[in-house]
Amino acid sequence: MKKILKWVGLGVLILGALWAAAFFVKSNGKSAIEYETHNPFISSIEKKTVATGKVIPEDEVEIKPQISGIIDKIYLEEGVTVKAGDLIAVIKVVPNEQALNQANGRVRNAELALNNAKIEYDRNKTLFDKGVISSQDFNNLALTYNQAQQEVKNARADYQIIRRGSAGGSSSANTNIRATVDGTILEIPVEEGDQVIQSNNFNDGTTIASIADLSKMIFEGKVDEGEVGKLEVGMPLEISLGAISDKKFDANLKFIAPKGVEEAGAVQFKIEGDVKVDESVMIRAGYSANASLILEKKDSILVIPEALLQFDKSTNKPYVEIATGEQQFERRDIEIGISDGVNVEIVSGLEKDDKVKQWNKTEPIKKGLEEDEEEDSEETAE
Numbered sequence: 001m002k003k004i005l006k007w008v009g010l011g012v013l014i015l016g017a018l019w020a021a022a023f024f025v026k027s028n029g030k031s032a033i034e035y036e037t038h039n040p041f042i043s044s045i046e047k048k049t050v051a052t053g054k055v056i057p058e059d060e061v062e063i064k065p066q067i068s069g070i071i072d073k074i075y076l077e078e079g080v081t082v083k084a085g086d087l088i089a090v091i092k093v094v095p096n097e098q099a100l101n102q103a104n105g106r107v108r109n110a111e112l113a114l115n116n117a118k119i120e121y122d123r124n125k126t127l128f129d130k131g132v133i134s135s136q137d138f139n140n141l142a143l144t145y146n147q148a149q150q151e152v153k154n155a156r157a158d159y160q161i162i163r164r165g166s167a168g169g170s171s172s173a174n175t176n177i178r179a180t181v182d183g184t185i186l187e188i189p190v191e192e193g194d195q196v197i198q199s200n201n202f203n204d205g206t207t208i209a210s211i212a213d214l215s216k217m218i219f220e221g222k223v224d225e226g227e228v229g230k231l232e233v234g235m236p237l238e239i240s241l242g243a244i245s246d247k248k249f250d251a252n253l254k255f256i257a258p259k260g261v262e263e264a265g266a267v268q269f270k271i272e273g274d275v276k277v278d279e280s281v282m283i284r285a286g287y288s289a290n291a292s293l294i295l296e297k298k299d300s301i302l303v304i305p306e307a308l309l310q311f312d313k314s315t316n317k318p319y320v321e322i323a324t325g326e327q328q329f330e331r332r333d334i335e336i337g338i339s340d341g342v343n344v345e346i347v348s349g350l351e352k353d354d355k356v357k358q359w360n361k362t363e364p365i366k367k368g369l370e371e372d373e374e375e376d377s378e379e380t381a382e
Helices: 002-028 097-129 135-164 362-381
Strands: 041-057 060-063 069-074 087-092 176-178 183-187 209-212 217-224 236-241 248-256 261-263 266-275 287-305 318-325 328-333 335-339 343-348
Touching: 041 266, 041 335, 041 343, 097 135, 217 287, 236 266, 287 335
Parallel strands: none
Antiparallel strands: 041 217, 041 287, 060 209, 069 087, 087 176, 183 209, 217 266, 236 248, 236 287, 248 266, 261 266, 287 343, 318 328, 335 343
């Protein structure tokens, strides 16, 4: 029994030694890793930033009433194109009882003064015709009579304005709410029956409608303080709208805010740009938009793919490895410039003929190891 166990143990050791030898030979028989190389090339780089915001009309006018009252009738709807002077709505006046009573009393007083002036005028006219009084005295009485007539007209007009909102139902009556500019009605925030307040020195008044020219739009957005210093008025913008994904719009930067606003721990600066509207596309006010700005651009410069760069752990300076022979490389420190996230500018350290090592070779190595492990497991099972 002992002899059998001895021979079994010896057999196991021999098989183990053979397997180890086979694995060692196979491992050393693998081909060496071959690194690809890339040459620097001449290209252009644009460094861009994106500002988020929205597209709004350049000028938006709010129509407010000149008299308080109740909306009696609305004639137009939102989205309708209007001309200056078009009737939008009519207000029904609800007069103040005290003001109405005072206006009525003024009319009665003016009528009494007119009756008295007429009596004096008629009596003195007879005397003037007979030559009893002078021409100057009669002219003074005629002036008083004419002023009394005008006062009655004024008092009655004021009474009608307080009672109805207009003196005679003319097209310029305060109760008629009309468009003051050409454009499109963006919003009518009131309904028939709503009470409105007139615009005055102490109150902005109730907005009955807002009108804007949708052919004149601007982009309004914000940029970070780290990039605002590179912007200049007049720079070109490329506007993309969330609602119109298949079309870009050109614009020019026209305003950069002199003061920033802190948002979520970062200082943001407001910018505006004139958008060149295509007449074939309907742009609605308030569309969300992104503006692409070119912060820096260089043409015909030496570049390499940014993926070829490595950075020294101690100095954080960039370097690459250059081929010196067949799969032989040496380190070379370089100086880089601007980058667009894909390619990076080479300021110094490389020439067009240099062959730069590509680093991303980890996946093929892992794949080879997995295949070897599978083969080894199969051999063990056998």
